[in-house]
Amino acid sequence: MQGLKDKVAIVSGGSTLIGAAVARAFVAQGTRVVVADIDQEGGRALAAELGEAARFVTTDVADDAAIEACVDDTLKAFGRIDFLVNVAALYADQGPLSPRADWEKAFAVNLFGAAMFLNACRPHMAPGSAVVNFGSTSASVAQAGRWTYPASKAAVLQLTRSAALDLAGAGIRVNAVSPGWTWSGILDQISGGDRDRVERVARPFHMLGRIGDPAEVADAVLFLCSGHARFITGTNLAVDGGYTALGPEQALSPITELLS
Template identity: 45%
Template sequence: MEQDFSVNLQGKVAIVTGASQGLGADIALALCGAGAWVLMVGLGQEQGQATLARLNAVGRAHFLHADIRDDAQLDACVQLALEQTGRIDILVNNACSYGDQGLASSRALWHETLDVNLVSSAILAQKASAYMGQGGVIINMGSTGGKFGVAGRALYPASKAAILQLTKSLAVELAPAGIRVLTVSPAWTWSPATQSMAAGSRERADQVGAQVHPLGRVGSGQEVAQAVLFAVSGAASWMTGVDLPVDGGFSVLGPDQGRSPRHWFEAWAQRHAG
């Protein structure tokens, strides 16, 4: 999918965490292509430099190798943006840890996951918003995983559910300053995690994804990035505190997967025929 750079973010400054690869890189590229100066923050030095080259081909960007669990490094991130540009307009809290052993997860793993997925997002929002003026926007990346129960996982869904609530609270608190806060929640996307499970086959990922996404496939990082572009643009100026589901229809399906009781009874009868 080609990037649509029709949104004009000229003169804006954006910080994107977890931007070395995957969805974070796609979001950073979209913002940069729309004219924003982008500070990419990530742990993957080699991947980050490769992504930085892609961004510099369409606009202006800088890569900072940093651990968002460290407040001093978050301060350095904010200060770098201010030193380079004198302002901060957009923050995308995208960095995420996927470590999850469900009910068997240790206390240490709980703390680590929540620190990356929730607490660090809140602290960076606190630090960055202090320098945002009217029109500032914070995007917290959520997930359909934070909206439904699932066996075998606990940490990731809990952290994403908390992100939805954090967005609501920050939206109310920051509204008097003219700062909007939104969540963008993807379902399955063609990301490094999905690529691994699908053994690198997009066709396989789409075939499996079609079972739980009415649009019949997994999404792309570029499609999610386009939703982020909309959310930070003037077209969304009357939106705050809400979630934008970019999920191929995943969230409209209930436990019956969008099918009538008749379908399930007929399917049961077919399995037990003879």
């Protein structure tokens, strides 16, 4: 893709399955990457896999000092910041039973972390730089038993629009991606590693009849950072296999049933 070679990207949550896919995709295009995550073992392993083009910085996005330290480390190591990808997320959600502490944790990571990382990077980003926030299909639909995560992701999408407007004059584009069900750490965890089971459950909710792969989300992220997306800002790109467009009738045909 155009405009990625010899650039520098920070990927928060870079040790996750999706974050790691984004990091790998950047490196494959000649971008140097800082993997920012609280998972030290996973982050160091990924940086070692990617070689000299990547480094790992232990970063808790709920800690402003840690974010500033990551930005400083990036500048010392690579001398610039061109792209910020806010993947880091917290899924703690007990729906209507969620205590205040869960709300505060969800927003501290999912929303405040993205906003503070952007604020820390912004002074060092030149015209042509780009930010990609991670929204979610959960941000635009009702899902039983889920309150804190969808609410925080809806706020991320509004942050994306507001930041895109205020940073346009500086030549910084800000967009979001909203994955549908994608093979990720949380799905791996709750399914016991049974991807086939996840596929069976998710199939009716996606026009394409399957869940997404981390690499497919990474492709969308890189497109939004690349020169091919130079006239795109303030938008939310659904990378969801048709999940958002599929209404409650799914692939059924109730009108046909009424006519029969």
